[in-house]
Amino acid sequence: MAAQCFFAFILLASGFSAARLQTRDSQFHATLSICQLAAQAISPASDVFYPGSPSYAEDISHWANSSSAPAACSVETGTAQDLRILGNTRTPFAVKGGGHSTNPGFSSTTGVEISMSRFSEVIYNASTQTVEIGSGLIWDDVYAALEPYNVTVVGGRISGVGVAGFTLGGGLSYKTNQYGLAVDNVVAYELVLPNGVVKTITSKDEDLFWGLKVNIGQLIFYDAPTPPSGLFDEFLAIPGIDTTVLKTQSYLSYVKAAALPPGGPRVFYGAASFLQFTKPLLQAVINETKFWGDTLTPHSATVIVNSIEPFLPSLFSHGAPGSSACPPDRSVGLLPINLDYAWTDASEDARMHGALVRSARQMTAAAVAEGQDVALAAVYSNYALFDTPVEDIWGKNVQRLRKIKRRYDPLDVMGLAGGFKFYMVLNYTIEFNGLTTEI
Numbered sequence: 001m002a003a004q005c006f007f008a009f010i011l012l013a014s015g016f017s018a019a020r021l022q023t024r025d026s027q028f029h030a031t032l033s034i035c036q037l038a039a040q041a042i043s044p045a046s047d048v049f050y051p052g053s054p055s056y057a058e059d060i061s062h063w064a065n066s067s068s069a070p071a072a073c074s075v076e077t078g079t080a081q082d083l084r085i086l087g088n089t090r091t092p093f094a095v096k097g098g099g100h101s102t103n104p105g106f107s108s109t110t111g112v113e114i115s116m117s118r119f120s121e122v123i124y125n126a127s128t129q130t131v132e133i134g135s136g137l138i139w140d141d142v143y144a145a146l147e148p149y150n151v152t153v154v155g156g157r158i159s160g161v162g163v164a165g166f167t168l169g170g171g172l173s174y175k176t177n178q179y180g181l182a183v184d185n186v187v188a189y190e191l192v193l194p195n196g197v198v199k200t201i202t203s204k205d206e207d208l209f210w211g212l213k214v215n216i217g218q219l220i221f222y223d224a225p226t227p228p229s230g231l232f233d234e235f236l237a238i239p240g241i242d243t244t245v246l247k248t249q250s251y252l253s254y255v256k257a258a259a260l261p262p263g264g265p266r267v268f269y270g271a272a273s274f275l276q277f278t279k280p281l282l283q284a285v286i287n288e289t290k291f292w293g294d295t296l297t298p299h300s301a302t303v304i305v306n307s308i309e310p311f312l313p314s315l316f317s318h319g320a321p322g323s324s325a326c327p328p329d330r331s332v333g334l335l336p337i338n339l340d341y342a343w344t345d346a347s348e349d350a351r352m353h354g355a356l357v358r359s360a361r362q363m364t365a366a367a368v369a370e371g372q373d374v375a376l377a378a379v380y381s382n383y384a385l386f387d388t389p390v391e392d393i394w395g396k397n398v399q400r401l402r403k404i405k406r407r408y409d410p411l412d413v414m415g416l417a418g419g420f421k422f423y424m425v426l427n428y429t430i431e432f433n434g435l436t437t438e439i
């Protein structure tokens with residue numbers, strides 16, 4: 001959940017006239033004039049860019065090109081004040097962190113694309129064992145900044161993933177078995193509220209803090225100096241295993257090595273949740289992978305991957321019951337499958353979407369058939385397809401989330417942005433765990 005923020009780009013204060021927006025101009029021209037007014041109104045710490053400029057291209061770009069859209073302009077804001085973009089002009093906008101969302105329109109728009117890239121500080125406080133992280137960073141940058149201190153955080157596993165989206169969606173990390181989700185380790189958020197106020201939110205701000213707490217290949221991660229001898233023998237005997245990354249290295253170097261290119265210009269993710277990965281369930285997953293590989297390859301599919309993520313069933317036990325909106329039930333550990341399809345032909349989008357939905361259902365049905373109580377299990381928000389009903393992600397918490405939204409965003413400013421989102425985060429303070437960066 002994110003981005004329920006108030007966008008009031010200070011334009012009202014700088015003599016912006018409503019009449020100017022209510023001309024017969026198309027939405028595009030109205031948006032463009034907002035871009036121009038924004039350019040005049042913002043402080044020197046911020047900039048507005050237009051199509052043709054390299055900064056614009058960078059700002060609208062995403063890991064999956066299908067998640068990008070031709071924005072009227074992009075805005076790189078350097079201060080929280082400049083983020084207060086005009087809510088009442090009803091200008092569509094998007095907020096981008098690391099740009100790894102695979103859901104079109106979640107961090108892209110044909111309106112104003114707001115890039116958080118200038119929120120890029122990493123400030124480590126050794127005495128409190130916390131770090132303050134700008135929401136425009138990717139995890140690689142965070143690990144690199146922390147490496148000299150020999151500390152690390154519960155963050156992303158693959159190079160390039162953004163701090164903001166990852167954390168707002170929960171955040172499954174190599175450290176999750178030990179320390180829980182990323183969100184379980186956040187002690188404060190800095191928010192722009194829908195009334196334009198910039199506020200630090202801690203657990204004292206009960207509703208907002210709770211609401212914010214929502215939102216490959218063969219990887220092996222051993223988090224101790226020397227593994228007991230023979231521990232990985234069976235694993236390493238699997239034909240085709242890539243052993244080149246199997247060495248003692250820093251967290252940063254491991255994550256950097258785990259770069260995962262999209263494999264095609266268009267990518268959607270899907271998700272299903274299980275209690276355990278049994279052999280028959282894995283066979284059903286293999287069958288799904290083959291079936292959809294065969295079915296979709298003639299339709300320009302380039303990648304059909306179903307990644308199983310066998311965390312410990314205790315993965316949700318690191319936060320108190322009800323301490324965050326997501327996962328909705330911490331009493332049962334849910335292990336995700338991440339469905340990952342890539343293809344080239346945009347006219348096949350609907351087919352790929354339909355296949356992802358069907359395949360996730362089929363795998364769920366296989367688990368239910370063997371007795372797993374997962375027919376209504378919550379799906380992981382960071383892998384959920386764009387049209388997943390919010391009840392399937394936040395379960396019984398949806399009601400309280402809607403109430404919070406009504407209170408803080410009565411004008412539905414955040415409805416102008418995409419996503420399953422609620423609030424805008426500027427900086428994170430993340431509690432330190434694991435003092436080792438060695439893996």
Ligand SMILES: Cc1cc2nc3c(=O)[nH]c(=O)nc-3n(C[C@H](O)[C@H](O)[C@H](O)COP(=O)(O)OP(=O)(O)OC[C@H]3O[C@@H](n4cnc5c(N)ncnc54)[C@H](O)[C@@H]3O)c2cc1C
Nearest residue numbers: 002003097098099100101107157162164165166172419425
């Ligand atoms: C290659 C790859 C690897 C991945 N690996 C993992 C993994 O190991 N574990 C895991 O849990 N997930 C993983 N994911 C999923 C990932 O967590 C989500 O895609 C996440 O949304 C990415 O965050 P981002 O900031 O990069 O994305 P963006 O596309 O920039 O943003 C995602 C969402 O967050 C919102 N948002 C961004 N910044 C802000 C802000 N400052 N305030 C409010 N809202 C904001 C955006 O509007 C958007 O809705 C992976 C995804 C990919 C593509």
Ligand SMILES: *[C@@H]1O[C@H](CO)[C@@H](O)[C@H](O)[C@H]1NC(C)=O
Nearest residue numbers: 065066067068069070265266
């Ligand atoms: C990438 O997305 C942009 C914006 O939607 C589009 O203009 C461009 O053609 C796409 N590029 C590719 C290679 O698909």
Ligand SMILES: *[C@@H]1O[C@H](CO)[C@@H](O)[C@H](O)[C@H]1NC(C)=O
Nearest residue numbers: 079080121123132190426427
């Ligand atoms: C985020 O934190 C940094 C470091 O403390 C600070 O310089 C910056 O002003 C903060 N961002 C906002 C919007 O306050």
Ligand SMILES: *[C@@H]1O[C@H](CO)[C@@H](O)[C@H](O)[C@H]1NC(C)=O
Nearest residue numbers: 123124125126127128129130
């Ligand atoms: C670390 O945090 C403590 C407690 O909030 C504060 O007093 C101290 O000034 C901080 N140190 C730095 C270097 O910011």
Ligand SMILES: *[C@@H]1O[C@H](CO)[C@@H](O)[C@H](O)[C@H]1NC(C)=O
Nearest residue numbers: 146147148149150151437438
């Ligand atoms: C980090 O660890 C290395 C290797 O053990 C050590 O040389 C260095 O002094 C440590 N740095 C800090 C800041 O603790």
Ligand SMILES: *[C@@H]1O[C@H](CO)[C@@H](O)[C@H](O)[C@H]1NC(C)=O
Nearest residue numbers: 284287288291292358359362
């Ligand atoms: C394999 O998957 C397809 C598609 O879901 C399904 O129709 C078929 O019955 C499955 N076959 C087996 C043996 O499970």
